Amino acid sequence: MEESGCKNMANFPNGFLWGGATAANQVEGAYNEDGRGLAKTDVTTGGTKDKPRMVTYIDKDGKPGEMIAYGSSLPEGAHYAVLDGYYYPNHKGVDQYHRYQEDFALFKEMGFKQYRLSISWSRLYTRGDEKEPNKAGVEHYRKVFEELRKNDIEPLVTIWHFDTPLVLEEEYGGWSNRKLIEFYVRFATTCFTEYKGLVHNWLTFNEINNPIQFLDMKGHPSDEDYQEACQLLHHQFVASAKAVQIGHAINQQNRIGCMICGITWYPGTCDPKDILANRHAWEKNIFYCGDVQCKGYYGTYAKRLWKEHNVELEITEEDLMDLANGTVDMYTFSYYMSQLVTTHEIRDIVQGNFSSGAKNPYLSYSDWGWGFDADGLQYYLEMIYDRYELPIMVVENGLGAYDTVEEDGSIHDDYRIEYYREHIKAMDRAIENGVDLIGYTTWGCIDVVSAGTGEIRKRYGFIYVDVDDEGNGSMDRSRKDSFYWYKKVIASNGEDLS
Numbered sequence: 001m002e003e004s005g006c007k008n009m010a011n012f013p014n015g016f017l018w019g020g021a022t023a024a025n026q027v028e029g030a031y032n033e034d035g036r037g038l039a040k041t042d043v044t045t046g047g048t049k050d051k052p053r054m055v056t057y058i059d060k061d062g063k064p065g066e067m068i069a070y071g072s073s074l075p076e077g078a079h080y081a082v083l084d085g086y087y088y089p090n091h092k093g094v095d096q097y098h099r100y101q102e103d104f105a106l107f108k109e110m111g112f113k114q115y116r117l118s119i120s121w122s123r124l125y126t127r128g129d130e131k132e133p134n135k136a137g138v139e140h141y142r143k144v145f146e147e148l149r150k151n152d153i154e155p156l157v158t159i160w161h162f163d164t165p166l167v168l169e170e171e172y173g174g175w176s177n178r179k180l181i182e183f184y185v186r187f188a189t190t191c192f193t194e195y196k197g198l199v200h201n202w203l204t205f206n207e208i209n210n211p212i213q214f215l216d217m218k219g220h221p222s223d224e225d226y227q228e229a230c231q232l233l234h235h236q237f238v239a240s241a242k243a244v245q246i247g248h249a250i251n252q253q254n255r256i257g258c259m260i261c262g263i264t265w266y267p268g269t270c271d272p273k274d275i276l277a278n279r280h281a282w283e284k285n286i287f288y289c290g291d292v293q294c295k296g297y298y299g300t301y302a303k304r305l306w307k308e309h310n311v312e313l314e315i316t317e318e319d320l321m322d323l324a325n326g327t328v329d330m331y332t333f334s335y336y337m338s339q340l341v342t343t344h345e346i347r348d349i350v351q352g353n354f355s356s357g358a359k360n361p362y363l364s365y366s367d368w369g370w371g372f373d374a375d376g377l378q379y380y381l382e383m384i385y386d387r388y389e390l391p392i393m394v395v396e397n398g399l400g401a402y403d404t405v406e407e408d409g410s411i412h413d414d415y416r417i418e419y420y421r422e423h424i425k426a427m428d429r430a431i432e433n434g435v436d437l438i439g440y441t442t443w444g445c446i447d448v449v450s451a452g453t454g455e456i457r458k459r460y461g462f463i464y465v466d467v468d469d470e471g472n473g474s475m476d477r478s479r480k481d482s483f484y485w486y487k488k489v490i491a492s493n494g495e496d497l498s
């Protein structure tokens with residue numbers, strides 16, 4: 001690793017939006033307070049990197065049951081349920097619902113210009129299909145955004161971050177049902193109206209490409225799997241495009257972005273078949289959603305993809321108009337890793353952020369098997385900026401790692417500092433090469449419940465939270481070494497990475 005004590009080139013523009021990111025269901029806790037309804041995460045247990053999270057339910061005879069969350073549907077007549085004898089980590093999160101003032105003071109101390117957070121849909125609409133929002137939920141977020149403003153921190157708000165109200169999942173069948181567009185649009189309109197002037201930067205859907213990218217993790221996805229993923233995505237595209245139009249009409253100052261799970265895909269070998277497969281991986285996993293949201297129409301390759309998997313989409317003329325009129329103002333994405341695509345036999349498979357691929361011998365991997373590839377971030381930024389020429393934000397990036405609390409309470413997370421240092425250098429190079437990068441929010445700036453495994457020990461934060469995987473602990477916050485380091489980075493606008 002290159003000696004990092006020296007000053008870097010610091011191409012970050014003035015006003016660059018440094019900060020951190022979380023999501024409601026992973027930090028808030030208070031899962032059943034002030035009229036909040038349940039979301040799928042509330043019936044999902046904790047797992048580990050080797051043991052998947054489970055979803056619990058009551059079967060048709062009223063008996064408790066559990067099943068694997070992803071890729072399986074409820075048995076006939078069953079209902080999702082919170083059951084005795086299970087621990088549900090998202091119920092407590094890291095208690096930010098009650099401790100947001102303390103958390104924002106710490107963010108301010110680090111010098112945050114921006115905090116990315118999400119609004120829990122079922123706090124504003126308990127069931128999801130009501131006509132009027134829950135007042136307590138609306139007021140909670142008003143206080144949250146006012147508190148951020150008091151601390152001179154700009155909110156960046158994700159409207160949907162994996163938390164469709166459970167009633168909409170159960171009674172309506174989730175996003176496969178076109179009705180959800182209407183419910184989402186009502187929810188988004190409430191957000192734009194109630195928080196007009198308090199929030200200007202919005203993201204419509206977190207990692208919208210996950211349903212299609214995730215298909216490959218099933219091994220051999222069926223045509224039905226493709227049909228379902230493409231149709232539900234189409235509903236989300238239309239919902240997003242309608243929200244963008246409404247958001248602009250309510251306040252012209254609103255800047256609304258897409259949010260893509262950004263993985264840099266590389267061919268595993270120089271076999272031309274791998275090069276072509278890699279191109280197709282970019283089309284399916286990355287461009288399919290980005291093109292619709294940034295350009296306002298499906299890319300040419302979408303027809304190939306649909307044909308290959310016998311997908312027949314239900315698309316109306318009005319949908320096409322909405323897509324064309326509801327393009328986003330900025331491109332945002334998460335970036336944790338790259339993945340390899342190959343048509344050859346794979347000996348060593350690595351899992352990652354809603355993706356899997358062959359192990360890359362040139363990379364090192366985290367304890368959870370996520371590859372460390374800062375150059376991949378530069379590659380992604382340059383590739384995407386060239387394609388859309390829209391302002392870009394990296395709104396998630398970080399290292400999930402085990403932290404050790406020393407006897408004196410200090411936490412020496414130099415591995416995290418090194419991870420960030422290399423990724424910030426990569427962003428710096430991309431800016432130098434012309435990319436209009438305007439912001440960076442690291443993932444889990446305060447420790448959060450992991451989305452993938454439900455663990456808290458997979459820690460991302462600059463701020464440590466005293467809670468374990470069974471929910472024991474004081475929830476007290478403390479500063480890791482990376483806290484002081486990031487503070488210096490922000491104060492020097494990316495100049496001082498030592």
Ligand code: BGP
Binds near residue numbers: 458
């Ligand atoms: C992204 C999600 C986040 C976050 C992150 C890290 O997919 O948008 O919600 O959790 O990945 O993943 P994990 O929590 O599984 O480590």
